[in-house]
Amino acid sequence: MRDLIEVIAKALVDNPDAVQVKEIAGEQSIIIELKVAPEDMGKVIGKQGRIAKAIRTVVKAAATKQNKRVVVEII
Amino acid sequence: MKSIEALGKTVEDAVEEGLKKLGVTRDKVEVEVLEQGSKGIFGIIGARPSKVRLTVKNDYASIAKKFMSDVLEKMGIQCNIEVEDSEDALKVNLVGPKMGILIGYRGETLDALQYLLSLVVNRENKENEYKRVILDTENYRKKREETLIRLANRLAYNVERYNKSIRLEPMNPYERRIIHAALQNNPKVVTRSEGEEPFRRVVIELKK
Numbered sequence: 001m002r003d004l005i006e007v008i009a010k011a012l013v014d015n016p017d018a019v020q021v022k023e024i025a026g027e028q029s030i031i032i033e034l035k036v037a038p039e040d041m042g043k044v045i046g047k048q049g050r051i052a053k054a055i056r057t058v059v060k061a062a063a064t065k066q067n068k069r070v071v072v073e074i075i
Numbered sequence: 076m077k078s079i080e081a082l083g084k085t086v087e088d089a090v091e092e093g094l095k096k097l098g099v100t101r102d103k104v105e106v107e108v109l110e111q112g113s114k115g116i117f118g119i120i121g122a123r124p125s126k127v128r129l130t131v132k133n134d135y136a137s138i139a140k141k142f143m144s145d146v147l148e149k150m151g152i153q154c155n156i157e158v159e160d161s162e163d164a165l166k167v168n169l170v171g172p173k174m175g176i177l178i179g180y181r182g183e184t185l186d187a188l189q190y191l192l193s194l195v196v197n198r199e200n201k202e203n204e205y206k207r208v209i210l211d212t213e214n215y216r217k218k219r220e221e222t223l224i225r226l227a228n229r230l231a232y233n234v235e236r237y238n239k240s241i242r243l244e245p246m247n248p249y250e251r252r253i254i255h256a257a258l259q260n261n262p263k264v265v266t267r268s269e270g271e272e273p274f275r276r277v278v279i280e281l282k283k
Contacts, residue, residue: 004149011142011195048272051194057187061179062150 001070004062005032008055013040029069032059036074044074078130085112086125093129104129135196135206136160139167142195146188152177154212164207165196174212182219185210186247220253227257230279235263240280245270251277 002023010016018037023030036044045052056072063070079096083089086108094101112125136158143156147169154171169177178185189210196208209216230241243254251268254277258266265282268275 004146007145007149008191011145012191012198050190054187054190057179057184058146058150058191061176061184065151065176 001030001059001063001066001068002032005034005055005059005072008058009034009036009044012043012051013037014043015040029071030063031071031073034072034074041074078128080109080126080128082124082126083112084124086127089125089127090129093127097129097131099131103134104131135165139165139192139196139208142192143167143169143188146191164209167192167208167210169210169212174215177212178215182215185212185215219250223250223253224257227254227279231258231261231264234279234281238281240278242269243277243279245274245276247273248275251275254279 002021006019006021009019009021013019013036015037018035018040020035022033022035024033034044043051044055046054052072052074059070059072077097079093081089081093081096083092089112090101090106094104097104107128107130108125109128110123110126112123114122140156140158147154147156152171152173154169154174157168157170159166159168176184177188179187189208192210193206193208197206200206211217226243230243233239234241246254255266255268258264258279263282264279266277266279268277270276
């Protein structure tokens with residue numbers, strides 16, 4: 001799941017090297033923290049969070065396949 | 076977009092030189108002649124080389140294919156990716172088993188993937204050279220269109236019969252357009268959209 005978010009984030013930003021993804025596994029759900037360069041924040045959030053929403057939707061679909069719940073946080 | 080300048084005795088030579096530097100073939104670049112060279116007198120005095128600028132064209136198809144195959148691999152989905160780069164849009168079709176997971180509720184996942192894909196494909200483009208991207212699987216887009224047209228006609232009939240306007244559920248612009256288009260020539264009803272994105276919805280009313 002971590003890798004999926006990394007692939008998507010790196011394809012969207014200008015500084016792919018600054019992309020950091022951390023996975024915190026909980027009992028029922030996984031929290032994934034996505035960190036990008038400050039100037040790339042807009043590239044992963046988008047107008048009214050449209051990009052962030054799309055990323056979450058794709059991740060949710062992948063997680064459903066593995067019967068897991070994933071929360072994506074952009075920090 | 077990557078671009079370089081190259082020199083050569085003639086324009087052709089300069090182009091050759093540039094292609095060698097870039098390591099691509101002629102059909103992948105756009106050529107702009109900056110200086111038409113001259114041979115000069117006796118080929119010595121006043122001889123000037125030709126100068127060209129080569130710009131590598133965006134290869135949408137391979138960008139799209141690369142991104143989709145990376146994402147699908149990480150999602151643990153195996154399928155073939157067919158890409159067709161036509162004049163008006165880049166069409167990407169996914170073929171494989173269990174595509175339902177990629178479509179999601181009312182095509183939600185497919186739309187999200189399509190949106191991300193179009194961002195990646197248009198990343199280096201300015202607004203005026205925007206490339207439309209259509210992501211599809213199992214002919215979902217066509218089937219959904221047919222469903223929406225049927226729905227539109229059925230609801231229009233109800234509006235007329237019960238003399239009551241009907242509000243549809245929120246839809247994206249593309250789906251709303253299908254409803255509007257389907258009822259455009261209906262003599263009994265009119266359609267309009269109300270609300271703000273992403274909750275904008277179509278309303279079907281009786282024509283006054």
